[in-house]
Amino acid sequence: MSSPVFVGVPRRMLQVSIDGHDVQVMEGMTILDACGRLGIDTPTLCNLETLTPVNVCRVCVVEVEGSRVLVPACSRKVEPGMKIQTDSERVRHSRRLVLELLGSSVDMSLCAPEVHGWMSRYGAQPQRFGPGAATVAQPVKVDNDLYVRDYSRCILCYKCVEACGVDAQNTFAIGVAGRGFEAHISTEFTVGLPESACVYCGNCIGVCPTGALMFKSEHDMRQADTWDENKQHVTETVCPYCGVGCMLELHVQDNSIVKVTSPLDHSVTSGHLCVKGRFGFQFVQRRGSG
Amino acid sequence: MFGAGGGTSSYREAEETDLVLLWGSNARETHPIFFHHLLRGVRNGARLVAVDPRRTTSAEWADLWLGIDVGSDIALANAMAREIIHAGLADREFIARATTGYDDYAKCVEPYTLERAEAETGVSAAAIREVALEYGRTDRAMICWTLGITEHHNAVDNVLALINLALLTGKVGRYGCGLNPLRGQNNVQGGGDMGAIPNRLPGFQDVEDPEKRAPFEKAWKAVVPPKRGYHLSQMFESMERGEMKAVYIVGENPARSEADQTRAVRLLSSLDHLVVQDIFLTQTAELAHVVLPAAAGWAESDGTVTSSERRVQRVRRALDPPAGARDDIEIISELARRLGCDWGQPTAEQVWDECRSLSPMHTGMAYARLDELGGIQWPCPDESHPGTQFLHARLWKDPVEGPRAPFSVVEHDPPVDKLTEEFPIRLTTGRRLDSFNTGVQTGAYSSPLRQREALLLSPADGARLGIADGERVRASSRRGSVEVPVRFDATLRPGLAFLTLHFPDQVATNVLTIDATDPKSGTAEFKASAIRVDKLSTSVS
Numbered sequence A: 001m002s003s004p005v006f007v008g009v010p011r012r013m014l015q016v017s018i019d020g021h022d023v024q025v026m027e028g029m030t031i032l033d034a035c036g037r038l039g040i041d042t043p044t045l046c047n048l049e050t051l052t053p054v055n056v057c058r059v060c061v062v063e064v065e066g067s068r069v070l071v072p073a074c075s076r077k078v079e080p081g082m083k084i085q086t087d088s089e090r091v092r093h094s095r096r097l098v099l100e101l102l103g104s105s106v107d108m109s110l111c112a113p114e115v116h117g118w119m120s121r122y123g124a125q126p127q128r129f130g131p132g133a134a135t136v137a138q139p140v141k142v143d144n145d146l147y148v149r150d151y152s153r154c155i156l157c158y159k160c161v162e163a164c165g166v167d168a169q170n171t172f173a174i175g176v177a178g179r180g181f182e183a184h185i186s187t188e189f190t191v192g193l194p195e196s197a198c199v200y201c202g203n204c205i206g207v208c209p210t211g212a213l214m215f216k217s218e219h220d221m222r223q224a225d226t227w228d229e230n231k232q233h234v235t236e237t238v239c240p241y242c243g244v245g246c247m248l249e250l251h252v253q254d255n256s257i258v259k260v261t262s263p264l265d266h267s268v269t270s271g272h273l274c275v276k277g278r279f280g281f282q283f284v285q286r287r288g289s290g
Numbered sequence B: 001m002f003g004a005g006g007g008t009s010s011y012r013e014a015e016e017t018d019l020v021l022l023w024g025s026n027a028r029e030t031h032p033i034f035f036h037h038l039l040r041g042v043r044n045g046a047r048l049v050a051v052d053p054r055r056t057t058s059a060e061w062a063d064l065w066l067g068i069d070v071g072s073d074i075a076l077a078n079a080m081a082r083e084i085i086h087a088g089l090a091d092r093e094f095i096a097r098a099t100t101g102y103d104d105y106a107k108c109v110e111p112y113t114l115e116r117a118e119a120e121t122g123v124s125a126a127a128i129r130e131v132a133l134e135y136g137r138t139d140r141a142m143i144c145w146t147l148g149i150t151e152h153h154n155a156v157d158n159v160l161a162l163i164n165l166a167l168l169t170g171k172v173g174r175y176g177c178g179l180n181p182l183r184g185q186n187n188v189q190g191g192g193d194m195g196a197i198p199n200r201l202p203g204f205q206d207v208e209d210p211e212k213r214a215p216f217e218k219a220w221k222a223v224v225p226p227k228r229g230y231h232l233s234q235m236f237e238s239m240e241r242g243e244m245k246a247v248y249i250v251g252e253n254p255a256r257s258e259a260d261q262t263r264a265v266r267l268l269s270s271l272d273h274l275v276v277q278d279i280f281l282t283q284t285a286e287l288a289h290v291v292l293p294a295a296a297g298w299a300e301s302d303g304t305v306t307s308s309e310r311r312v313q314r315v316r317r318a319l320d321p322p323a324g325a326r327d328d329i330e331i332i333s334e335l336a337r338r339l340g341c342d343w344g345q346p347t348a349e350q351v352w353d354e355c356r357s358l359s360p361m362h363t364g365m366a367y368a369r370l371d372e373l374g375g376i377q378w379p380c381p382d383e384s385h386p387g388t389q390f391l392h393a394r395l396w397k398d399p400v401e402g403p404r405a406p407f408s409v410v411e412h413d414p415p416v417d418k419l420t421e422e423f424p425i426r427l428t429t430g431r432r433l434d435s436f437n438t439g440v441q442t443g444a445y446s447s448p449l450r451q452r453e454a455l456l457l458s459p460a461d462g463a464r465l466g467i468a469d470g471e472r473v474r475a476s477s478r479r480g481s482v483e484v485p486v487r488f489d490a491t492l493r494p495g496l497a498f499l500t501l502h503f504p505d506q507v508a509t510n511v512l513t514i515d516a517t518d519p520k521s522g523t524a525e526f527k528a529s530a531i532r533v534d535k536l537s538t539s540v541s
Helices: A031-037 A089-105 A113-121 A159-164 A203-207 A216-223 A275-279 B011-015 B032-043 B073-086 B092-098 B102-109 B114-121 B125-137 B155-169 B188-193 B210-220 B232-240 B261-269 B328-338 B348-358 B367-373 B459-465
Strands: A013-018 A021-026 A061-064 A083-085 A147-149 A174-177 A184-187 A213-215 A232-238 A247-253 A256-261 B019-023 B047-051 B064-066 B141-145 B178-181 B246-250 B273-278 B290-293 B303-306 B311-315 B425-430 B455-457 B472-476 B481-488 B496-500 B529-535
Touching: A013 A031, A021 A031, A031 A061, A031 A083, A061 A089, A089 A113, A147 A216, A159 A174, A159 A203, A203 A213, A213 A216, A216 A256, A232 B311, A256 A275, B011 B032, B011 B141, B019 B032, B019 B125, B032 B047, B047 B125, B064 B125, B073 B102, B073 B114, B073 B125, B073 B155, B092 B155, B114 B125, B125 B155, B141 B155, B155 B178, B188 B303, B210 B348, B232 B261, B303 B348, B311 B367, B455 B459, B459 B481, B459 B529
Parallel strands: A013 A083, B019 B047, B019 B141, B047 B064, B141 B178, B246 B273, B273 B290, B425 B496, B455 B481
Antiparallel strands: A013 A021, A061 A083, A147 A213, A174 A184, A232 A247, A247 A256, B303 B311, B425 B529, B455 B496, B472 B481, B472 B529
């Protein structure tokens, strides 16, 4: 007998109020999803649709009536009758402080433009802690030819740990070590990548929101001041190696591939690649040189 | 399968199945992103069984590893079938309605007792029984395989043995069930779809069927040769007989990739005329009279490829090719013009639209739809069709739509290269995560994972032969010998050795391999050579 296909539990629609607007949303959605439906832009740093929420960055917090503390929108599910404030003074103050603390201790200059937009929206002034504020500044780790780790840019969002772990790659080469301000992303026993379990899929780079993890090709071009995103175009194509059919986004500058990513929303990859797909492109531009 | 050569399932189904038999495939390294889907299945509670002579990194994820002796897959599959039948787990209703040839099949598998299978395969009777019963009882189960099944002299029989298991238990044509060859190259599937196999026109249409040829002859205003052509191994045989004197090779490196490489190079060198069209000056191109420099299909030209889940996807031009290199379509059109046929200069989309007009399974796949949907899985007969998630749902219709699926009688037939006292070690070949085929492409990037090529040997064999880890030895088969360093590998059982084909300049692995080929598929038995390993100091050169 052919068995029926399970298509999921039937969902109810719930009535919630967001910033005074009554809205119907499907049960099981997060507050972040619901805000998205209403077109409310919510800042997030550690959230990504392909990863399990770890709600560590706290920049997405909202105020829920009856809740003593602010709640993270990315992981809190909507409940019937919830009254949510996304732009109250308490929310604005909290988001501002999170961005200020991160901005004062971490080099966030390579974060996406919307992060800088949130900084100005909430009036974040990281410099107000003064020149003596503690930072995570440290030398860039360059220990292989494929990618570099610049932990002075790391905000500890855990995305790389998740992509390396159960959410995608299941290699478990990195984790969070240390406590408090000393917490940091580390390989086992802090060995270099070549001595670690790393298989160079680069799926950690694919999810890094701050440029802490970067293709060595991009790092070298930035050092030489030749990296110019205005001169780059992105073309979607299919990986030339095995027959799985991973979609690649080739970032091309001056007729050279300088970086490879994959679309988060493609059913085959969910944005993830293997070492060949992410780094194995060089043959195509090393022809004619002998 | 049953007339359409493609994997039956979607990757997504691996996430929602109950059991996966990963058979002759190290997908963790060779198809890593498919393995992501499979791991999601494991996380969702699916059981994973790995059938592989080596305890691979894929097998590390398995609930059960069947360390099978190389080339004994049919004995294992037939013994599983016997267990399933005897336990009353055959799907009688499905068999009666949707299949043919069951009685002959049941008779054929009857002699494959657990005792015999244990002797032939090296897998314990208890493990064979456990996997058989689990496959029989589970509601949803998929079988996925790679070259461990197909690089054998009886490749097609191996595949048929797996198909038999699915038919026996009704594990095809339903969501989460199926039979899936994981393709090794980005367009192996698409090449087949497009008719780049000796007996097919685009869309798997039989070239020997006049009704199938007719639309092509009408569109092309030409007569299509009514007989099937040669597959690769037959071409080499024809060269050997001195009949085939001119060869035009597009994007292949047989001087390195063919089994029994010495013979391949001799035959290619003896041709009156060899044309090679490639993006590199490969070792094969160095033998050519004419080399046509080509643009790289995936980054320098437009077109489509087809994946292991039958998904047709767009490739797009992101780079200008190097000076002098031209798009394949442009080269072929120009060749046609000089041969007296003016085809103009069609774009990739125009060529594709012609294909859609002649291949019903591709008809609905306009470029705009491929862009919009992120690729479409064939068959897709019209532009309102969403594509096909899994094949053969028709087998569950009552009565069955179209022809019934045939069981095949297949018998165990061990590798051609026999193990003897003189050649006592079974050499098998495969890929590593960071490298690909003969290394032409992957050699250009600097992988921190890459090690120098070495003959992997079990530590027990090393001790028995008095060989130290890292020592250079001579590995010899009946066809040739190479010097190679040894690296001990605890994932190998005693008597099993492993080499890749990735570094032909370091180790010419294909000097050792045998070109015994499957008469039906033309695939050589790369997976099973018999070798001896000698210390250099005592070897006779």
